[in-house]
Amino acid sequence: MRRTGRGRYRNNWYRSKNKGNINSDDSSLNNTSTSARVTSTAGSSRAPANQLPIVISVGTDLNNIWKLYFPSDEKGSNETVAKHINSFKLYINKNRNLFDLEKIDQTHSVPLDVQNLQNDDEFIQEWSSFTTDLFENPVTTLSTLEYCLHETLNCAVKLKVRILNHQPVIPIASLKVNYFGKLVTIKGTVIRVGSIGLICTSMAFECSSCHSVQAVIQPQGVFTAPNFCQSCNSGVKFEPLQSSPYTNTTDWQVAKIQEIQSHSISGTIPRSVEIELQGDLVGTACPGDVLSVTGIVQVRGESKGGEDGKRAARLLQLYIEAISIHSQRNLSNPTLSFTLKDYYAIQEIHGSDDVFRLLVHSLCPTIFGHEAVKAGLILGLLGGTEHENGPRSNPHILVVGDPGLGKSQLLQAAAHAAPRGVYVCGASASAGGLTVALGREAGGDFALEAGALVLADKGVCCIDELDKMKAHHSSLLEAMEQRRVSVAKGGVVCSLAARATVLAAANPAAGSYNRAKTVVENLKLNSALLSRFDLVFILLDQPDEKMDAMLSEHVLALHAGHKTKKSAQGSSFNSSMHTSQSNNSKRSLSQRLRLKPGEEIDNLPLVLLRKYIAYAQRYVHPKLSKEAATALQEFYLELRHNHDADPSGGTPITTRQLEACIRLTQLKKYLEALTRQSHQLGKDIFTRQELIQIHKAAGVQGDANDLIEAMHIHSYLLLKASNTYQLIPI
Numbered sequence: 001m002r003r004t005g006r007g008r009y010r011n012n013w014y015r016s017k018n019k020g021n022i023n024s025d026d027s028s029l030n031n032t033s034t035s036a037r038v039t040s041t042a043g044s045s046r047a048p049a050n051q052l053p054i055v056i057s058v059g060t061d062l063n064n065i066w067k068l069y070f071p072s073d074e075k076g077s078n079e080t081v082a083k084h085i086n087s088f089k090l091y092i093n094k095n096r097n098l099f100d101l102e103k104i105d106q107t108h109s110v111p112l113d114v115q116n117l118q119n120d121d122e123f124i125q126e127w128s129s130f131t132t133d134l135f136e137n138p139v140t141t142l143s144t145l146e147y148c149l150h151e152t153l154n155c156a157v158k159l160k161v162r163i164l165n166h167q168p169v170i171p172i173a174s175l176k177v178n179y180f181g182k183l184v185t186i187k188g189t190v191i192r193v194g195s196i197g198l199i200c201t202s203m204a205f206e207c208s209s210c211h212s213v214q215a216v217i218q219p220q221g222v223f224t225a226p227n228f229c230q231s232c233n234s235g236v237k238f239e240p241l242q243s244s245p246y247t248n249t250t251d252w253q254v255a256k257i258q259e260i261q262s263h264s265i266s267g268t269i270p271r272s273v274e275i276e277l278q279g280d281l282v283g284t285a286c287p288g289d290v291l292s293v294t295g296i297v298q299v300r301g302e303s304k305g306g307e308d309g310k311r312a313a314r315l316l317q318l319y320i321e322a323i324s325i326h327s328q329r330n331l332s333n334p335t336l337s338f339t340l341k342d343y344y345a346i347q348e349i350h351g352s353d354d355v356f357r358l359l360v361h362s363l364c365p366t367i368f369g370h371e372a373v374k375a376g377l378i379l380g381l382l383g384g385t386e387h388e389n390g391p392r393s394n395p396h397i398l399v400v401g402d403p404g405l406g407k408s409q410l411l412q413a414a415a416h417a418a419p420r421g422v423y424v425c426g427a428s429a430s431a432g433g434l435t436v437a438l439g440r441e442a443g444g445d446f447a448l449e450a451g452a453l454v455l456a457d458k459g460v461c462c463i464d465e466l467d468k469m470k471a472h473h474s475s476l477l478e479a480m481e482q483r484r485v486s487v488a489k490g491g492v493v494c495s496l497a498a499r500a501t502v503l504a505a506a507n508p509a510a511g512s513y514n515r516a517k518t519v520v521e522n523l524k525l526n527s528a529l530l531s532r533f534d535l536v537f538i539l540l541d542q543p544d545e546k547m548d549a550m551l552s553e554h555v556l557a558l559h560a561g562h563k564t565k566k567s568a569q570g571s572s573f574n575s576s577m578h579t580s581q582s583n584n585s586k587r588s589l590s591q592r593l594r595l596k597p598g599e600e601i602d603n604l605p606l607v608l609l610r611k612y613i614a615y616a617q618r619y620v621h622p623k624l625s626k627e628a629a630t631a632l633q634e635f636y637l638e639l640r641h642n643h644d645a646d647p648s649g650g651t652p653i654t655t656r657q658l659e660a661c662i663r664l665t666q667l668k669k670y671l672e673a674l675t676r677q678s679h680q681l682g683k684d685i686f687t688r689q690e691l692i693q694i695h696k697a698a699g700v701q702g703d704a705n706d707l708i709e710a711m712h713i714h715s716y717l718l719l720k721a722s723n724t725y726q727l728i729p730i
Contacts, residue, residue, distance in 0.1 A: 053224045054217040065151055068158050069143040071217060081144060087126030088148045091117065099153060107280040109160040110149050111324070115167075134163075138183035138296050142323070160279055162324035166294045172259040172271045175297070175318060185294045186320070188257035189455055190285050191272065195445040199252035199278065204244035208237040215246040220298060220321070251282040254441075257291060260420075274319040284325050287436060287450030287496055288457040290420075291327055295320040342611050349604070349612055359612070360593050362604035364413030367406040371593035373399055376535045377414045380501050381460060381613050385621045392483055394501040396532055398466070400523060401539025402512050407505035411462040414503050416606060419614040420459025422500075424452045426469035434463075435475050435485040436496055446492050453479045456500035466506040466525075473529050476502070480532040504533070513540055670707050671716055673698035678727050688723040 054072050066075045076082060092099070095116070104110055117123055118131060127133075133141045145161045166185045175186065199221040206213050212231035218224055225238055241247060258272040275293050277285065285291060299316040338346075352358055360374045367374075376397050384393035399407050415421035424434070429452070432438075437449040453461050453476075463469075479485050479498040486495045508514065508522045519536060520527060530536070595601065604612070624632075677694050678684050686694070688708065695704035708725070711717045717725040 053226050054219075055214050055226055055230060065147065068150070069147040081140075084127050084130075084144055085148055087123055088145060089152050090126075091120060091123045092148060092152045094122075099149075101153065104153065104155065104159070108157050109162050109280050110146075110153075111162045111164055112145065113164045115165045134166075135183050138181075138323075160323075162281075163294045164324060164326070166324075169292065172257070172273055175271075175273060177299075177316075177318070179297045180299060180318070182297055183294065183323070184297055184320070185292060186257070186273070187290065187292045188259050188272070190255055190287050190289045190291060190450065191258045191455065192256040192439075192447055192449045193285055193287055194254040194441050194447040196251055196253050196282055197445070198249040200247065200249050202246065202248045204241040204246035205238040206241055207232065208239060209234055213241065213244065213246065215244075221252070250278050253277045253282045253285075255285040257285075257293065260290070274317075275322045276319060277322050277325070281322055281325055284327060286327075287448050288454035288498070289327050291325055293320060293322055294324045295322040297321075338611065338615065342608075342615075345608055346612055346615050349608075357593055358601070358604065359609070361595070361601050362609050363417060364406075364410050365603050367409055367413075369594070370406065370410065370539065372590040373410060373537045373539065375589065375593060376537060377410060377503060379535075380503050381414060381418055382616050383501060385623065392481065392499075394483075394499065395534040396480055396502040397504070397535045397537070398530075398533040399503075399505045399537045399539065400508065400513070400519065401537075403507055405539045407539065408464050411464050411503055411505050414460060415462040417609050417613060418460035419610055419617065420456060421462065422452045422456040422459070423462045423464070426463055426465040426467070426472075429463075429469055429472065431472040431475040434472060435479060435498070436487050438487055438489045438492055446490055448487070448492075448494070448496070450496070451485070453485060453498040453500050453502075454496050457497050458499050459501070461500040461502055463502060463504040466504040467509065467523060470524075473526050477526075477528055477532070480529075502533075513538065515540075667707060667710060670695060670698065670700045671711065673700065674727055684727040685720065686725055686727065688725070691717075691725065 098113075098116070099110060114131075114134070124130065130141075142161050142163075146159050149155070149161065150159050163183070166183070168185070169187050170179070170184050172186050172188050175184070200218045200223075201221075202215050202217050203223075204213055204215045205226055207229040210229060210232040212229060214226060214230055216224055216226050225240070228234075228236060229238075254274055254276055256272050256274050258270050275285075275295060276298075277283075298319055298321050300319060301316055349355060349358065356375070356378070359378050360371055363374045363378060380395050380397045384395065386393050399410065401407060412423055415423035432449070433451050434453055435451045436454055437451065439447050439449050441447050452463075455461075475485075479500070480502055483497065483499045484495045485498045487493070506523055506525070509524045510522070513522055519538070520530060523530070673694055674686075674691070688705075691708055692704045695707065700707070708717065712719060712725065716728055718728055720726050
């Protein structure tokens with residue numbers, strides 16, 4: 001029996017024969033010593049049912065297939081239902097190849113494509129109102145389909161139909177009370193997944209007068225007792241029998257999905273709705289997944305206001321009882337679809353003279369300049385070619401610079417241009433908000449709540465003010481390199497996919513960038529975190545007469561309401577190129593991307609830019625050519641041999657790097673000594689004094705306390721208590 005949101009059961013343990021009042025005297029869940037107290041009506045977690053309890057006879061009728069699906073109706077009493085049954089049985093016999101009997105026996109469920117049913121002329125001719133009946137009266141319609149499948153396929157257990165390709169898809173924000181009791185399909189991102197429990201579908205009761213047994217259906221898991229005894233017609237007190245063979249339970253789980261961020265209205269809190277999973281659907285939802293859920297809209301009651309439920313307002317909360325779930329876990333852009341007009345537009349973009357230059361200037365056109373940074377962000381949005389069991393293919397990009405240069409606007413524009421993008425500010429983000437949090441449900445069980453990196457799986461996570469969240473930098477290490485986040489808390493140990501590209505922005509620690517210092521010294525970021533960024537851009541506010549003049553003209557034009565002029569054709573995306581290819585090859589990438597004075601370019605609309613990026617992610621998988629591999633190798637060797645400091649503020653190869661190598665060697669030697677000692681003693685918990693003794697016995701040079709702190713920062717040691725550490729195995 002499932003507990004409610006307030007830890008209570010439905011309050012109909014005993015009913016009076018005349019008034020139906022509840023008797024909360026001594027009662028037990030079964031014939032054991034376990035007992036429970038009865039709650040009041042205000043404690044019910046669902047809306048009261050407006051129908052009498054449905055009693056199942058425990059005699060021969062239990063083996064009647066019809067009674068499994070229509071327990072309160074007699075077979076043949078409805079001619080319309082009988083006609084619908086015959087039409088669907090004909091469809092089953094005609095399409096036997098669509099049903100995998102072996103899989104049906106394993107899952108006790110049957111996937112059914114409604115598009116195939118609606119396209120079958122013979123079936124629709126016999127059941128012309130099928131689409132309307134499925135939407136308006138899903139319970140009876142699904143029971144009819146399940147009964148036909150059970151009887152025709154000769155199944156041994158009760159079946160469940162899993163509806164596929166149900167249309168239309170309703171936005172979560174449009175899910176209102178007018179959909180109550182209807183079959184709908186919604187799409188959203190899983191933000192919370194609860195633990196797996198059991199829900200009672202039917203309960204056996206024993207009459208206290210004649211000791212006869214009868215079974216009662218528990219609608220939606222709500223505890224429902226019989227009104228009277230069908231044998232003696234006088235019993236009003238019943239004892240539930242949990243161990244009876246007529247008491248049936250099934251797996252049950254609750255998840256919460258939220259409307260996709262790109263579909264929500266700007267400035268509002270994204271709508272979310274709970275979904276209840278039963279049977280083989282349990283465990284199919286994972287935080288961060290984009291799901292298409294088909295189910296019946298139901299309501300549950302809850303009390304708000306007042307003390308302990310007294311004088312509390314009774315509110316009804318919508319939730320969806322899931323019928324089928326389709327996960328789009330492995331798609332990088334599961335929320336976008338392409339029309340014929342989109343394909344024509346993408347083809348026209350691809351035919352332009354310089355596609356990359358067009359994409360760069362279409363990203364955040366309100367920010368003037370910063371072409372190299374925009375180019376890096378475009379590369380991050382497009383991503384790389386995925387390899388199975390290979391290294392990560394998504395590049396991470398960091399933008400560092402003085403305040404007021406538009407870093408935040410660039411990140412917000414990248415989040416909006418990404419098919420799946422999440423924007424967070426590091427100043428207000430927590431470690432759980434970035435990765436995954438382990439919360440508690442009302443009943444005390446744990447529930448996984450997805451953070452920004454998990455929600456941005458196969459997409460882009462834009463983190464602004466990275467320097468303001470120094471306490472949570474360690475939370476990003478695993479996600480950025482291993483592309484997953486792990487949680488170990490309260491006996492729950494699991495990992496979630498976080499295959500996201502991280503686009504981050506940070507301000508120098510001193511307020512402005514000091515070119516006399518390295519990037520690490522300016523940012524004061526963990527070297528392990530900084531090494532995970534493939535591109536690091538440094539933005540400096542340097543006076544430049546020509547650039548300042550063009551910037552001022554750009555800002556004045558924006559405030560005056562002037563828009564970029566279109567090309568002569570109006571629909572063409574080709575930009576005017578005045579420089580020959582031979583001249584372009586002699587200039588840097590930033591110079592080639594920069595607009596010339598007076599040059600106009602037809603920027604792509606944001607919607608079309610997002611479509612183009614989504615198309616490239618889904619269908620374009622480039623391979624590294626020999627020429628490109630040779631060029632990359634030469635560039636890498638040049639960097640390795642270049643020991644001079646970069647004049648733009650890059651990290652020079654100095655004695656600091658040699659000292660870092662020495663520190664890493666000491667760290668590795670000390671870690672090996674700790675691991676050996678842990679295996680010998682059979683423990684992984686050490687006090688600081690024990691760590692110092694191991695350091696001294698191993699003969700490792702350097703200060704022991706410094707090495708302990710370094711290993712703590714790099715997550716080799718976990719602080720368990722004051723001066724007590726746990727060794728984390730590699």
